[in-house]
Amino acid sequence: MASLIDLNRQIAKLQKQADAIKNRERKSVIAQIRQAIADYELTAEDLFSPNGTPRRGRKPAADSQGSEDAAPRRRGRPVGSVSRKPVPIRYRDDEGNTWTGRGKQPNWLRAYLEAGHSIDEFRVDEEG
Template identity: 25%
Template sequence: MDERKRESMIAYLRHRMADFGITPDDVAAALAAAPEVGRYRSANGDSWSGEGAMPQWLKQAISAGQSLGHFELSSGCVSTPSLQAGADWTNDPFAGSPLARSNAR
């Protein structure tokens, strides 16, 4: 990623954090407190510890050509944020991507 795109993304993230009242300390606390529930996780939030039988969602992804390493969690896994009512997502550059998916109520 070139420097201009990087700076643009940082500005966008700062703007969205301000919209929701999120501070850098909030992000740091969420990262520090996030429990690791499994060794592997899907975009939908399904997880597997790596022990016992491999779950169906992971078998299907692997047979479709995805690598097991794609689903492996790093030590700093992030929990799903709660959504704030009335948020304006019309200009969200992540719309339609895995980053935009959530468990909407």
């Protein structure tokens, strides 16, 4: 019965053999692909978009120039298409510093708390 160490050595040896075969065949495969691209006059758009149609969120190469009026896009959605509610301000001091209560306490609030103030002194009323 083989030990775990022996099996791991065999796995490592087989992985090295597989990598060597892959590297040997890689040049040949790349040459075949390049020849097919040249023979069929393929573009990156043809290769990397499903059924030869433009990928979502990307403009076709021909349309990429001259369409300045189009909205900028990120990840296939127009910028600003996701509307989020603004987070209400929950804490404010007399100098205009604010905090929504999310994330780390800001330095201005921490300084007040360390000076002995209560966080409730800075709480903003819910209605206004």
